[in-house]
Amino acid sequence: MVNVVGIDIGSTYTKAIALNSKREVVGTAVRRTGFKLAIAAESVFEDLLANSKLSRDDVSYVAATGYGRYTVPFRHAQITELTAHAQAAVHLFPDTRTILDIGGQDIKAIRVDGAGRVTAFRLNDKCAAGTGAFLEKTARYLGLTTADIGPYAMRSTAPKAISSVCAVFAESEVINHLSNGIPAEDIMMGAMVSLGGRAIQLMRRVGLQSGYMLTGGMTRNEAMVKALEESLGEKFHVAPDGLGQLNGAYGAAFMGLRRVEKLNAEGKPIPPTAAQQGEGEKAAVRRWSAMAATPKAGSPASEAGEAGECPVVPAHAAGKPAAAVAQA
Numbered sequence: 328m329v330n331v332v333g334i335d336i337g338s339t340y341t342k343a344i345a346l347n348s349k350r351e352v353v354g355t356a357v358r359r360t361g362f363k364l365a366i367a368a369e370s371v372f373e374d375l376l377a378n379s380k381l382s383r384d385d386v387s388y389v390a391a392t393g394y395g396r397y398t399v400p401f402r403h404a405q406i407t408e409l410t411a412h413a414q415a416a417v418h419l420f421p422d423t424r425t426i427l428d429i430g431g432q433d434i435k436a437i438r439v440d441g442a443g444r445v446t447a448f449r450l451n452d453k454c455a456a457g458t459g460a461f462l463e464k465t466a467r468y469l470g471l472t473t474a475d476i477g478p479y480a481m482r483s484t485a486p487k488a489i490s491s492v493c494a495v496f497a498e499s500e501v502i503n504h505l506s507n508g509i510p511a512e513d514i515m516m517g518a519m520v521s522l523g524g525r526a527i528q529l530m531r532r533v534g535l536q537s538g539y540m541l542t543g544g545m546t547r548n549e550a551m552v553k554a555l556e557e558s559l560g561e562k563f564h565v566a567p568d569g570l571g572q573l574n575g576a577y578g579a580a581f582m583g584l585r586r587v588e589k590l591n592a593e594g595k596p597i598p599p600t601a602a603q604q605g606e607g608e609k610a611a612v613r614r615w616s617a618m619a620a621t622p623k624a625g626s627p628a629s630e631a632g633e634a635g636e637c638p639v640v641p642a643h644a645a646g647k648p649a650a651a652v653a654q655a
Contacts, residue, residue, distance in 0.1 A: 328347055328348055328385075329347065329348040329387045329388075329584070329587055329591075330344055330345055330346070330347050330348075330353060330375045330379075330381060330385050330386050330387055330589060331345070331346050331347075331386070331387060331389075331390070331577040331580050331583040331584040332344070332345050332346075332372070332375065332386050332388070332389045332390070332580060333346070333389075333390050333391075333392065333411070333575075333577060333579030333580025333581070333583060334368055334371065334372065334389065334390070334391045334392070334393075334399055334402070334562075334576060334579065335391075335392050335393040335408075335411070335573070335575035335576035335579060336360060336364055336367060336368055336391065336392075336393035336394065336395030336396060336398040336399070336428055336433065337360060337393050337394065337575070338358060338360065338394060338400075338430060338431045338432040338433070339359070339396075339432065339460070339544075340357055340358065340359060340360055340397075340431065340544065340570060340572070341357070341358055341359075341360045341367040341368060341370075341371045341393075342355070342356070342357050342371070342573045342576040343355065343356045343357075343372060343374070343573075343576055343607070344375070344406050344570075344573050344576045344577050344580050345375055345379045345381065345386070345580065346577075346581065346584055347583075348584070350410075350581070350584065351568070351570025352377075352568075353379045353381065353476075353567070354374070354375055354378040354379025354381070355375065355378065355379055355570075355573055355576075356372075356374035356375040357371070357572065357573070358370050358374060360395070364395035365396040365398045365399070365400065366396060367395070368391070368395070368399040368625065369401075372401070386445055387587055387597060388403050388404075388583045388584070388586065388587045388597060389401055389402050389583070389600070390403065390404050390405070390406055390580060390583030390586075391404070391405050391406070391410055391579065392403065392405065392406045392407065392408055392411040392575050392576070392578065392579040392638070393575060394408070397454045399601070399640075400600065400601050400602035401600050401601070401602055402600060402601050403583070403597065403598055403599075403601075404583065404586065404601055405581075406578070406579045406582055406597075407495065408435070408575060409435065409437055409445045410445060410578070410582075411574075411575045411576075411577075411578030411579045411582065412426055412428055412435070412437060412574055412575050412578055413426065413437055413439040413443045413444065413445050413544055413578070414443040414578045414581055414582055415428050415542075415574045415575070415577040415578030415581055416439065416443070416540045416542065416564075416574065416578075417439060417441070417442070417443035418443065418578075418581055419540075419564070419566050419570070419574075419577075420538070420540055420564040420566075421441070422537075423439065423538045423539075423540045423564060424438060424439060424440075424468070424536040424537065424538035424539075425437070425438050425439075425530060425533070425534075425536050425537075425538065425539050425540070426438075426439065426533060426539075426540045426541075426542060426588060427526055427529075427530055427539070427540070427541050427542070427545045427555070427563070427618035428541075428542040428574070428575075429522075429526060429542075429543040429544070429545040429551075430543050430544070430617065431460050431463075431544070432451055432460060433451060434450070434451040434452075434525075434526055434529055435448060435449070435450055435514045435649060436448065436449045436451075436526075436529040436530040436532065436533045437533065438533045438534055438536060446592070447533045447534060448533060448580055449529050449530075449532045449533050451525070451529050461497065461518065461522060462476060462519065462522060462545075462548075462551075463476075464498065465489075465497075465498075465501055465514070465515060468502070468505075468513065468598065469501075469505075469509075469511045469514065469515060469550050470511075471515070476515060476548055476550070476551075477547070477548035477549050477550045477551065478549075478550075479511070479512055479515055480515040480516040480519055480548075480550035480551075481516075481549060481550050481553075482512040482513060482546065483510070483512045483513045483515070483516035483517075483550075484513070485513050486513055486516040486517040486519075487504055487509050487513045487514050487516075488517045488520050488521050489501065489514075489517055489518050489521040490521070491526075493567040493619045497521075499512055500543075504517075508518075515550075516550060516554070519548075519550055519551050519554040520554045520557075520558070522551070522554075523551065523554035523555045523557075523558045524558050524645075525560045526555060527555065529558050530559075535559075537561070538560055538563075538564075539559065539562070539563045539564065540563060540564040540566075541555060541563040541564070541571065541574075542566070542571050542574035542575070543563055543571065543572060543574070544572045546565045546571025546572055547569065547571070547572060548568075552565060571647040
């Protein structure tokens with residue numbers, strides 16, 4: 328039985344998922360990323376093996392995605408984030424055409440075609456007030472844990488929106504609301520309504536097309552899903568069993584499995600890992616510098632992937648000149 332692992336190293340959480348040759352989920356794992364990305368990758372991989380009851384020898388292929396994908400030494404390939412999200416979304420919900428991914432340090436709006444190819448995208452990575460981190464910070468101010476955010480906000484009867492678009496000023500606004508006696512649940516729900524409104528505006532900039540899907544950790548938050556759907560006036564697809572948070576990892580594993588199937592059909596061996604090639608750990612490209620490496624915001628993605636980058640790059644081809652990669 329072939330088992331393929333996808334690992335998504337995000338700014339806040341590192342996620343991993345294992346798929347077998349029948350495209351069934353064998354196991355999952357999630358843990359905080361921290362600042363040592365390679366250690367986060369190794370730790371979540373160990374968690375995944377334990378949860379899946381697999382050994383390292385049972386894993387045929389590892390595909391890494393996320394901003395820390397180049398730091399995974401045992402990867403066979405690295406896959407761009409947008410491509411991984413797009414492929415997973417269309418595989419899980421074939422009618423998906425517009426994806427909203429809310430992460431800890433950024434929000435991504437992605438438009439895709441029926442084949443799961445990225446046709447346009449926008450990133451909001453300029454301020455924490457437009458990300459999931461803002462909700463976590465607001466929750467901490469209110470004495471809530473991350474797990475409490477959704478159920479607590481659902482108790483709101485009169486959400487108090489946070490109008491500031493700067494995280495620093497938004498924090499002051501939260502304090503002001505508390506001092507004026509606004510119930511904490513109304514402030515929490517108001518923060519979600521505000522974040523949801525900004526997220527929908529980002530989606531409008533790539534062009535709204537029916538078939539909406541929400542991905543990222545916010546898929547576990549029913550209050551956030553409610554705020555988004557009310558702002559958009561449409562329903563979002565949300566993957567079941569917590570897979571929404573693992574959408575990037577799922578996409579990496581799914582594309583890795585297709586790669587293995589192609590290699591097996593052609594009678595070719597699985598390529599060596601980055602570590603076996605002596606590549607070691609590369610420095611991660613920070614999410615907030617992504618705009619420098621992407622085409623003009625909202626512009627169509629190239630056929631090769633975001634910013635002309637090949638969506639699936641074998642680990643042994645990384646770092647070679649473009650011509651050399653093309654011939655690999």
